[in-house]
Amino acid sequence: MKIVIIGGVAAGAKAAAKSRRLLPDAEINLYTDDTHVSYSACGIPFYVEGNFEDYRTLLVRSPEEFAKDGIFIHLQNRVSKILPECKKILVEDLITKNAFLVNYDKLIIATGSRPFIPPIKNLALNNIFTVRRIEDAIAIRKKIKTSKEAIIVGGGYIGIEMLEAFVRQGLKVTLFERNDHIMSIFDNDMADLIQSQLISISNGRFEIFTSESVSEFTGDNNGVNGVRTASGKSLDIDMALICTGVNPNVEIALDCGIKLGATGAIEVNEKMETCLPDIYACGDCIQVNNIVSGKPVWMPLGSNANKEGRVAAMNACGFPDLFPGVLGSAVTRCLGLTMSATGLTEAAAMEAGFEPVSVTVNKYDKVGYMPDANNITLKLTADKKTGLLLGGQGVGAGDADKRINTLATALLAKLTVEQFVNNDLTYAPPFSPTIDPLLNAAQILMTKIEPAS
Amino acid sequence: MKIVIIGGVAAGAKAAAKSRRLLPDAEINLYTDDTHVSYSACGIPFYVEGNFEDYRTLLVRSPEEFAKDGIFIHLQNRVSKILPECKKILVEDLITKNAFLVNYDKLIIATGSRPFIPPIKNLALNNIFTVRRIEDAIAIRKKIKTSKEAIIVGGGYIGIEMLEAFVRQGLKVTLFERNDHIMSIFDNDMADLIQSQLISISNGRFEIFTSESVSEFTGDNNGVNGVRTASGKSLDIDMALICTGVNPNVEIALDCGIKLGATGAIEVNEKMETCLPDIYACGDCIQVNNIVSGKPVWMPLGSNANKEGRVAAMNACGFPDLFPGVLGSAVTRCLGLTMSATGLTEAAAMEAGFEPVSVTVNKYDKVGYMPDANNITLKLTADKKTGLLLGGQGVGAGDADKRINTLATALLAKLTVEQFVNNDLTYAPPFSPTIDPLLNAAQILMTKIEPAS
Numbered sequence: 001m002k003i004v005i006i007g008g009v010a011a012g013a014k015a016a017a018k019s020r021r022l023l024p025d026a027e028i029n030l031y032t033d034d035t036h037v038s039y040s041a042c043g044i045p046f047y048v049e050g051n052f053e054d055y056r057t058l059l060v061r062s063p064e065e066f067a068k069d070g071i072f073i074h075l076q077n078r079v080s081k082i083l084p085e086c087k088k089i090l091v092e093d094l095i096t097k098n099a100f101l102v103n104y105d106k107l108i109i110a111t112g113s114r115p116f117i118p119p120i121k122n123l124a125l126n127n128i129f130t131v132r133r134i135e136d137a138i139a140i141r142k143k144i145k146t147s148k149e150a151i152i153v154g155g156g157y158i159g160i161e162m163l164e165a166f167v168r169q170g171l172k173v174t175l176f177e178r179n180d181h182i183m184s185i186f187d188n189d190m191a192d193l194i195q196s197q198l199i200s201i202s203n204g205r206f207e208i209f210t211s212e213s214v215s216e217f218t219g220d221n222n223g224v225n226g227v228r229t230a231s232g233k234s235l236d237i238d239m240a241l242i243c244t245g246v247n248p249n250v251e252i253a254l255d256c257g258i259k260l261g262a263t264g265a266i267e268v269n270e271k272m273e274t275c276l277p278d279i280y281a282c283g284d285c286i287q288v289n290n291i292v293s294g295k296p297v298w299m300p301l302g303s304n305a306n307k308e309g310r311v312a313a314m315n316a317c318g319f320p321d322l323f324p325g326v327l328g329s330a331v332t333r334c335l336g337l338t339m340s341a342t343g344l345t346e347a348a349a350m351e352a353g354f355e356p357v358s359v360t361v362n363k364y365d366k367v368g369y370m371p372d373a374n375n376i377t378l379k380l381t382a383d384k385k386t387g388l389l390l391g392g393q394g395v396g397a398g399d400a401d402k403r404i405n406t407l408a409t410a411l412l413a414k415l416t417v418e419q420f421v422n423n424d425l426t427y428a429p430p431f432s433p434t435i436d437p438l439l440n441a442a443q444i445l446m447t448k449i450e451p452a453s
Numbered sequence: 454m455k456i457v458i459i460g461g462v463a464a465g466a467k468a469a470a471k472s473r474r475l476l477p478d479a480e481i482n483l484y485t486d487d488t489h490v491s492y493s494a495c496g497i498p499f500y501v502e503g504n505f506e507d508y509r510t511l512l513v514r515s516p517e518e519f520a521k522d523g524i525f526i527h528l529q530n531r532v533s534k535i536l537p538e539c540k541k542i543l544v545e546d547l548i549t550k551n552a553f554l555v556n557y558d559k560l561i562i563a564t565g566s567r568p569f570i571p572p573i574k575n576l577a578l579n580n581i582f583t584v585r586r587i588e589d590a591i592a593i594r595k596k597i598k599t600s601k602e603a604i605i606v607g608g609g610y611i612g613i614e615m616l617e618a619f620v621r622q623g624l625k626v627t628l629f630e631r632n633d634h635i636m637s638i639f640d641n642d643m644a645d646l647i648q649s650q651l652i653s654i655s656n657g658r659f660e661i662f663t664s665e666s667v668s669e670f671t672g673d674n675n676g677v678n679g680v681r682t683a684s685g686k687s688l689d690i691d692m693a694l695i696c697t698g699v700n701p702n703v704e705i706a707l708d709c710g711i712k713l714g715a716t717g718a719i720e721v722n723e724k725m726e727t728c729l730p731d732i733y734a735c736g737d738c739i740q741v742n743n744i745v746s747g748k749p750v751w752m753p754l755g756s757n758a759n760k761e762g763r764v765a766a767m768n769a770c771g772f773p774d775l776f777p778g779v780l781g782s783a784v785t786r787c788l789g790l791t792m793s794a795t796g797l798t799e800a801a802a803m804e805a806g807f808e809p810v811s812v813t814v815n816k817y818d819k820v821g822y823m824p825d826a827n828n829i830t831l832k833l834t835a836d837k838k839t840g841l842l843l844g845g846q847g848v849g850a851g852d853a854d855k856r857i858n859t860l861a862t863a864l865l866a867k868l869t870v871e872q873f874v875n876n877d878l879t880y881a882p883p884f885s886p887t888i889d890p891l892l893n894a895a896q897i898l899m900t901k902i903e904p905a906s
Contacts, residue, residue, distance in 0.1 A: 010887070040820065040822075040882070040887070042880070042881065042882055042887075043820060043822060043882050046820075046822065046823065046882050046883070047822075051822060051823060051824055052822050052824075057822045058822075157881075161881075291877070301880065302880060302887050303877070303878070303879075303880035303885075303887055303888075303889075304877070306887045306888055307875050307888075311875075323875060324872075324875050325877075326877045327877035328877070329877045329878055329879045329880075330879055330880075330881075331879035331880065331881045331884050331885075332881050333881070333883050333884075340879050340884075341879075342877070342879065367493065367496060367499075369493075369496060369499065369500075369504060369505045369510045369511070370499065370504060371504050371505075399855075401855065401879055401884050402852075402854065402855040402858055404879055405855055405858070405859045405878050405879055406858045406859055406861070406862050407862075408859070408876065408877055408878055408879070409859050409860075409862035409863050409866070409868075409873075409876060410862050410865075410866065412863075412866075412868070412872070412873070412876050412877070413862070413863065413865075413866030413868055413872075415862075415865070415866055419777075419865070419866075420862075420865070422760050422764075422776060422777050423861065423862055423865050424744070424756070424757070424778075424779045424780035424781070424782045424795070424861055424865070425756070425782055425858050425861055426756075426782045426783055426784035426793050426794075426795065426854055426857055426858055426861070427495070427754065427755060427756035427782075427783075427784070428495060428610075428614075428783075428784045428785050428786070429493070429495055429496050429499050430499070430786050431784050431786070431793075431854050432756075432784075434463065434493070434495075434755050434756055434759045435756075435759055435760075436756075439760075
């Protein structure tokens, strides 16, 4: 049995390790154009922030460790073609420039995603970065040491995490977001709250501009030294970071006849099977089912990639297993502010054909007399007709994330507000008010649900 | 409409407030033998600990505030008899010693619980305390100021919380637990872990002895000055605290013909109705359904009391509502150690007729490279035949409580391990490892479930 895996960050590395445990005798080869394998891409902002000194902390498992388990990792080996008819892949060694064919019995595509770069002039200047690979992390951290001012283009999860990293490293930061809201996976009202709360703790360390596109970088042989925006702002800077989202790496899949879904990512079934026999896909390059809406979504996150890699390996190795889909759960924090969400936003719920009603509560996360009690704002959304819980968003200095994980489980189980409202959550003053903010929101939401006729 | 409520800590106070909102014109009277109403009994350890200076912080709502809403609070008025035939109660004013009858249309019993005191010699000495009322809290905190050594009898939730309070106030503390384990709502293996982790952080500030009964206090007119145990230990002490559990206050209910359940607490249905018409009960004096086992349990906790008080008011006021029962969720912390649990322990699951299988994992609560990553030990239990999730216990310096609340929701929804294992929980390095410890435990537990034939 020859298992071949393309890509080796989260999904690919997981698929390789799981395949080995399932089939001790299989031949397992993993090809990646990357210089590293099995690393925590999500950890890069925390390395840049200075939480640890050695970038190797980001490496989960080295090629040598894989080799000990008989998994052969081929770094800087780009797979340029899949030949499904003869079950081979064409590989190009990026160092030697040699090309060669490799046979597979089962192929697992885990090619991930790559940064989307908007059209800005002079992008080729030095010290303009994206966050993707270990080299990026090292280069960014090195450049910080000689920098005072930086801009970040894009106010999504990565942009916000890198904002904290830069600020903690002493940089003065300006963040530009092209859309009218940062953190667009939240509803606009919650995104407004995020922005105002961030600004309230900025203390002169950073500024955030929305509806502002970067049009041009300026610089010289030393690299970027300025930036101009579409509205005419101009700034002197030492470095720039572009975090305007990612695109799925689907070219070789598309090229060999693998069907893409409506999101532009690879379409797979619950077994992680593509439309071609013996070819599986997992991780940032695929779309999956959103459990709440029942519709395909592209949700490139490390947690999903890890689980999908496991399920792809299970099925490729002959152990049937199903991946139910995702809820869209995600969390981040910036300078003490937690932002956590699961399920559909109110806007997404409407788009998915629900009739959403929402309640937003602002409460302490603990009993108010505890010295470390902090506020959280929770928005809870359900379908007006059926009472089905649809999603929730939590923002604040307090523990919003506990509530969102609690809610995620309710979404997984397709509970209604009525079924959820008396949930027996733990209570003690250092952990929650007597009535948890989440249940408080559910109590109020109950009054907005139309009683079943 | 005359609504009468007996008892006014959590359930009674909630029932009064909710009744007012539901029926603006109802006459609402609340009788309590206590000197205070609507206070956070669960907050007393945190007041004693010194998190805030003024005991009035524990008071949620004063009689005057209730009066503004037309709710009449009668403090130090003991209800000595219920006369269901004529829908009256007999009340004794503890100050004036007058007794009088009060009519009701709907009666809500929220008489709560009282400390269970084991047979120990010389219990009447001064400076031997229980934790129940505001006066207890004030007296304990006052006595701490002139004390150096204290004992705590009983190693349950309250004993453990008071241990932290005493230690933080600079007392040298010895805790005696009659049973062979402290925190007996956990399985023995987890209780062992709790004890060893507490001892490892004790730093000479406290000792814990299990299987050790206190037999006798010694003292003089100034109060207690020593203690002797059944095994012959003797200690000089300045104060003692007895936290050996509570008993439900059911005497007046029993006396008027209200049926008690198997647990010794008042039996109610999902509407919080007792066996007698127009008499409801809620809070620490009732038993409720355990959602996982389907069996009645007595679970005297403030979070339950609050919800039950709300449901009792709903039904008493003519707005049908059901209380589904409890999961047994509870949490506490002691000197940085979190102890959180929901559902059935492995032992309780066996007793309830399940065939439990468990997995215990020890993991970081965040990605290991985050500076504030801490360990948690999670025990996850399911039924071997059906895969139904039965319960979980979490202990550690890390965030065990988030995982337990996530699991509680899965128990509420009666999910199997298989349905739960790919739950989409939030992930970012400051919040969770890529695979959350709870999902990690579920993955391993999957291998112990018998496949459905």
